[in-house]
Amino acid sequence: MGEELKEKLFNVKLSGWEHTDEQEKEKIFQLSKKYMDFLNVAKTEREFIKQAQKLADENGYQDISKLDSLKVGDKVYFINRGKSMYLAIIGENSIENGMHIIGSHVDSPRLDLKPNPLYEDGGFAYFKTHYYGGIKKYQWTTIPLSIHGVIVKTNGEKIEVNIGEDENDPIFTITDLLPHLAQEQMEKKLKNGIEGENLNLLIGSIPYKDKKVSEKIKLNILNILNQKYGITEVDLTSAEIELVPAFKARTLGLDESMVAGYGQDDKVCAYTSLAAMMELDKVKNTAVCILSDKEEIGSMGNTGMESHMFDFFISEILNKLGVNKPNLLDRVFCFSKMLSSDVDAGFDPIYANVSDKHNAGFLGKGIALVKYTGSRGKSGGSDANAEFVAWVRNVLDKNKIQYQLTELGKVDIGGGGTIAYILANKGTDVIDCGVPVLSMHAPYEVTSKYDIYSAYKTYKAFWSE
Numbered sequence: 001m002g003e004e005l006k007e008k009l010f011n012v013k014l015s016g017w018e019h020t021d022e023q024e025k026e027k028i029f030q031l032s033k034k035y036m037d038f039l040n041v042a043k044t045e046r047e048f049i050k051q052a053q054k055l056a057d058e059n060g061y062q063d064i065s066k067l068d069s070l071k072v073g074d075k076v077y078f079i080n081r082g083k084s085m086y087l088a089i090i091g092e093n094s095i096e097n098g099m100h101i102i103g104s105h106v107d108s109p110r111l112d113l114k115p116n117p118l119y120e121d122g123g124f125a126y127f128k129t130h131y132y133g134g135i136k137k138y139q140w141t142t143i144p145l146s147i148h149g150v151i152v153k154t155n156g157e158k159i160e161v162n163i164g165e166d167e168n169d170p171i172f173t174i175t176d177l178l179p180h181l182a183q184e185q186m187e188k189k190l191k192n193g194i195e196g197e198n199l200n201l202l203i204g205s206i207p208y209k210d211k212k213v214s215e216k217i218k219l220n221i222l223n224i225l226n227q228k229y230g231i232t233e234v235d236l237t238s239a240e241i242e243l244v245p246a247f248k249a250r251t252l253g254l255d256e257s258m259v260a261g262y263g264q265d266d267k268v269c270a271y272t273s274l275a276a277m278m279e280l281d282k283v284k285n286t287a288v289c290i291l292s293d294k295e296e297i298g299s300m301g302n303t304g305m306e307s308h309m310f311d312f313f314i315s316e317i318l319n320k321l322g323v324n325k326p327n328l329l330d331r332v333f334c335f336s337k338m339l340s341s342d343v344d345a346g347f348d349p350i351y352a353n354v355s356d357k358h359n360a361g362f363l364g365k366g367i368a369l370v371k372y373t374g375s376r377g378k379s380g381g382s383d384a385n386a387e388f389v390a391w392v393r394n395v396l397d398k399n400k401i402q403y404q405l406t407e408l409g410k411v412d413i414g415g416g417g418t419i420a421y422i423l424a425n426k427g428t429d430v431i432d433c434g435v436p437v438l439s440m441h442a443p444y445e446v447t448s449k450y451d452i453y454s455a456y457k458t459y460k461a462f463w464s465e
């Protein structure tokens, strides 16, 4: 009797795998396979947007700038400087009643090249780097790294660079001290063990064959770059080159239940929302998918979510629907609903002491809803209204999607944020809603295939509402 009452009254979340039949497991594994394939060709924000555009084009989406007017059912996108993208399907209901927005980010922690990166020292050529986002620097040494990005010449010619992904390409690495001579280093605090200024990428060691010339190794590297791309050293000053792990996303575990891969924060939510959107046809409320940039460094800049580019996109929709009028944009935002689709800290039993077990996000227990972010006394957090949380719960229940309400770590341990507050500031109802991750911001992050599928189902259900 007590057991029955307990089942009725308790909020107990089992592992999602426990109620997954073989047929559903097959679907879960298939989606993860597609996701890993996508991750392997979309390691940077520019690459992600390029792949997203390809997918959108294949699925009947059109560049909004090419259309003069819009009608119900139209599928459009807007690409901002190749680094962020917004997609929309015009809904049957008047847009004045609000939109259903899902917003993720496609940038991930990494190492960028400095504006003057190339130098020679002690028989080697190096690229100097500047880390991007919150990283534990020691994790980025002694792993294979690849070089991705663009070099833009003064005549506007853009050279795309991608070295280290193909099996036949060379890779690059950042060296670390051998333990035999690391006594002093090992005494340092972990955060000081590797200094930012020492994250220098090893890129060559053959001198240019000329006895008289100085800096022969640097010269040889520049000569290679010149022959390959037609650039000189100064062209590296107008470049955006990113170093990311050269390894591929792979299935993890003997039971094949997890995905290990670089950049899953937040490409796991970006991919699942994009994949869900590609399968939508008619929607009641205008569905909007945001793939933003610069979240990892505070969403600033004209490709970050803080910029007015998103307002511009929605204004374009209002203009091209022929409904725009003063203050309509404000009204649309105030009546909109949003899932801020960003990853959550997964509970790691090895580091259990940073989490409150009653409020942690567990891998394999489904999509994680984070009612509020921020740190300490919820400082800087975006806190979803109870009414909206209930509305989202209802959508999930109706669609039989397992979810968990979580917090990022113990109260006074740390904290974090997402793009949620930016849309909340416009008056939109927002809740964070994403996939729990282990080793977040590390070169190799871990997620559960069950949660990936559950994110995809959640996003599809939200837009179909």
Ligand code: MN
Binding pocket: 105, 265, 266, 295, 342, 343
């Ligand atoms: Mn994130």
Ligand code: MN
Binding pocket: 265, 296, 441
């Ligand atoms: Mn992050």
